Amino acid sequence: MESALFSGLQGLFLGIANLSLGQVIMILVGSALLYLGIKKGYEPLLLVPIGFGAILVNIPLAEMMEKDGFLRFFYDTGVLTEVFPLLIFIGIGAMTDFQPLLENPKIILLGAAGQFGIFLTLLLALAVGFDKLDAVAVAIIGACDGPTAIYVSSKFAPHLLGAISVAAYSYMSLVPLIQPPIMRLLTTDRERKIVMGLVRQPVSKTTKILFPIVVTIFASILAPKGAPLIGTVMLGNLMKESGVVDRLKSASENEIANIVTLLLGLCIGATMEADRFLRAQTLLILGLGFVAISLDTAVGVLFGKLMCFLTGGKINPLIGAAGISAFPMSARVVQVEGQKYNKKNYLLMHAMSANAGGQIGSVIAAAVMLSVLQGMGIIGG
Amino acid sequence: MATSVLAPMVGKILKVEKKAGERVEEDDVVVVMEAMKMEIPVVAPTGGTIKVIKVSPGQAVEAEQELAVIE
Numbered sequence: 001m002e003s004a005l006f007s008g009l010q011g012l013f014l015g016i017a018n019l020s021l022g023q024v025i026m027i028l029v030g031s032a033l034l035y036l037g038i039k040k041g042y043e044p045l046l047l048v049p050i051g052f053g054a055i056l057v058n059i060p061l062a063e064m065m066e067k068d069g070f071l072r073f074f075y076d077t078g079v080l081t082e083v084f085p086l087l088i089f090i091g092i093g094a095m096t097d098f099q100p101l102l103e104n105p106k107i108i109l110l111g112a113a114g115q116f117g118i119f120l121t122l123l124l125a126l127a128v129g130f131d132k133l134d135a136v137a138v139a140i141i142g143a144c145d146g147p148t149a150i151y152v153s154s155k156f157a158p159h160l161l162g163a164i165s166v167a168a169y170s171y172m173s174l175v176p177l178i179q180p181p182i183m184r185l186l187t188t189d190r191e192r193k194i195v196m197g198l199v200r201q202p203v204s205k206t207t208k209i210l211f212p213i214v215v216t217i218f219a220s221i222l223a224p225k226g227a228p229l230i231g232t233v234m235l236g237n238l239m240k241e242s243g244v245v246d247r248l249k250s251a252s253e254n255e256i257a258n259i260v261t262l263l264l265g266l267c268i269g270a271t272m273e274a275d276r277f278l279r280a281q282t283l284l285i286l287g288l289g290f291v292a293i294s295l296d297t298a299v300g301v302l303f304g305k306l307m308c309f310l311t312g313g314k315i316n317p318l319i320g321a322a323g324i325s326a327f328p329m330s331a332r333v334v335q336v337e338g339q340k341y342n343k344k345n346y347l348l349m350h351a352m353s354a355n356a357g358g359q360i361g362s363v364i365a366a367a368v369m370l371s372v373l374q375g376m377g378i379i380g381g
Numbered sequence: 382m383a384t385s386v387l388a389p390m391v392g393k394i395l396k397v398e399k400k401a402g403e404r405v406e407e408d409d410v411v412v413v414m415e416a417m418k419m420e421i422p423v424v425a426p427t428g429g430t431i432k433v434i435k436v437s438p439g440q441a442v443e444a445e446q447e448l449a450v451i452e
Contacts, residue, residue, distance in 0.1 A: 198389070198390075198444055198445060328417055328418075331417070332417070332419050335419065335421065339421075339422070343408040343422070343424045344408070344424060344426060346389030346390060346421065346423075348389075348390060348416060348417060348419065348421065349390050349416075352417065
């Protein structure tokens with residue numbers, strides 16, 4: 001009787017006996033993410049479930065990510081199948097207003113330019129020794145678009161999902177710190193002071209309804225591998241603009257998006273097991289992610305300078321920085337920076353156009369990359 | 382000569398920083414508005430005296446709507 005009791009009590013200490021240093025570190029990392037989400041308000045909707053998931057998966061003997069484990073189930077059904085990020089995309093489409101872009105269509109070029117960092121980072125990631133598919137997933141952090149990064153990494157590098165998601169969301173919340181020095185470095189005082197007038201181009205309801213349909217058909221035919229990405233964003237947007245399926249639109253941007261955000265966040269946290277996450281590679285991913293976002297900003301601003309030159313000084317190159325996806329954060333950064341140099345400068349709506357272009361741009365850039373890789377035979381058809 | 386202070390974009394008035402009769406310098410903040418969940422300070426395009434403030438906090442405004450007149 002006594003020995004049975006002793007053995008039973010011993011069982012209570014098995015967890016402690018099996019706790020590794022790596023797990024302790026990862027529990028602290030998870031706690032740090034919770035702190036950032038709860039106390040600092042950085043992306044709490046994601047960091048709270050991610051941080052908690054990271055703690056859960058590092059509890060010794062709990063086997064959350066083993067076969068039949070609680071987190072494994074959601075990971076296999078939602079992440080490995082790419083269903084979770086795609087459901088999020090429907091919600092994003094339902095929440096996104098492309099009007100600023102349609103009012104000022106030439107600004108979409110800035111949204112395209114803002115994606116070049118992805119391709120430059122891809123080359124860099126390959127150069128430092130990442131495997132081809134891993135390099136694609138790392139480079140896509142430069143899209144500055146969390147769900148796109150999650151979609152691409154869950155498809156091609158699910159083992160890097162934790163590191164890539166954490167990098168993508170950390171840098172998105174750091175956009176107000178990362179972008180301004182680059183914007184200042186690449187522009188002259190005179191350029192930063194350029195005042196852009198009001199855009200007053202009426203956009204008809206028909207145009208707004210046709211836009212998601214036309215973009216889906218053309219972009220998907222051009223880059224079929226990206227059809228799920230583009231299709232889901234545009235389906236959400238069509239539901240919003242058509243105005244005839246308010247219940248579905250509302251469910252997509254509220255109930256469905258909320259449930260999936262919770263489960264996706266937990267799954268991302270679940271990929272942060274100590275032996276997988278605590279590697280030099282994770283630091284490298286964080287570093288390359290930073291490079292990707294900086295390069296995107298730089299190329300966007302440089303393209304803004306080119307447009308400024310071609311339009312005879314009518315475009316303030318600062319709005320090029322909003323060509324990255326981080327919506328609407330980078331547009332706000334542009335407004336703040338522009339007004340610092342010229343108090344009469346109100347760039348917000350122009351930057352919003354570039355930002356909406358960046359949102360489409362990041363999804364299309366990912367789609368193009370997937371199709372190019374298919375063409376090169378790196379991924380299957 | 383009267384100069385209008387115009388709303389630079391669609392939004393909502395958050396604060397009115399100046400009163401009628403008050404002197405303003407060029408670039409002084411006259412009104413703070415909110416657009417895209419962001420505070421935008423709207424400044425005096427020129428120095429002078431505020432003749433009239435035409436908006437109040439909480440009011441929705443259209444782009445180019447007259448917010449105040451400076452003389």
